[in-house]
Amino acid sequence: MIKSLCVYCGSNFNGDPQLKSAVESLAKIMVQNNIKLVFGGGSVGVMGLIADAVLENGGEAIGVIPQFLMDKEVGHKGLTEMIVTENMHQRKQKMADLSDAFLILPGGFGTLEEFFEVLTWLQLGLHKKPIGVLNVNGFYNPLFMQMDVMVEQRFLKPINRSLVINEAEPAKMIELMNAFEAEPDDVWFKDRNLI
Numbered sequence: 001m002i003k004s005l006c007v008y009c010g011s012n013f014n015g016d017p018q019l020k021s022a023v024e025s026l027a028k029i030m031v032q033n034n035i036k037l038v039f040g041g042g043s044v045g046v047m048g049l050i051a052d053a054v055l056e057n058g059g060e061a062i063g064v065i066p067q068f069l070m071d072k073e074v075g076h077k078g079l080t081e082m083i084v085t086e087n088m089h090q091r092k093q094k095m096a097d098l099s100d101a102f103l104i105l106p107g108g109f110g111t112l113e114e115f116f117e118v119l120t121w122l123q124l125g126l127h128k129k130p131i132g133v134l135n136v137n138g139f140y141n142p143l144f145m146q147m148d149v150m151v152e153q154r155f156l157k158p159i160n161r162s163l164v165i166n167e168a169e170p171a172k173m174i175e176l177m178n179a180f181e182a183e184p185d186d187v188w189f190k191d192r193n194l195i
Helices: 017-032 045-056 067-071 088-098 109-123 141-152 170-179
Strands: 004-008 036-039 061-066 081-085 101-104 131-134 164-167
Touching: 004 088, 004 109, 017 036, 017 045, 017 170, 036 045, 036 088, 045 061, 061 067, 061 088, 067 081, 081 088, 088 109, 101 109, 101 170, 109 131, 131 170, 141 164, 164 170
Parallel strands: 004 036, 004 101, 036 061, 061 081, 101 131, 131 164
Antiparallel strands: none
């Protein structure tokens, strides 16, 4: 069972009421299931929304932020714990080490970079933790379409494409993550032609 969930999300918020509602629902479900939030430590954007919602519901929120972002005064002031790292690489490693699973919410370049890093680690067998995409309003549908193109064009094996949980409902997402068993194809590097 998941006890700590790393949430990757935007440092911006586009004002979408459905996204705000999904974040609030996710926070309630996390607290009800005694799941700690591990996130990037920011007080702004979707990051701030999820942290505030978890804390307001009586849950725990652990932020991990590099010093240069603390210096810009974007660090959340009311967290259960704030861990300050020297750089972005240490931040990502610490967040991964503290978490039982990874969840991607809408965001920009940074969110996608974090998503693909932990997904690549899963494909390589460096961890066996579930990775979910909370696909609110189909925000990530084009991304999943691109993954399907990668499979069709034989740059990605279907078994590795299936490592990502695609779900829009927070309660169902937590249920699927708790039931997840990783089965990456560890011979990808031997089968260079992907046929």
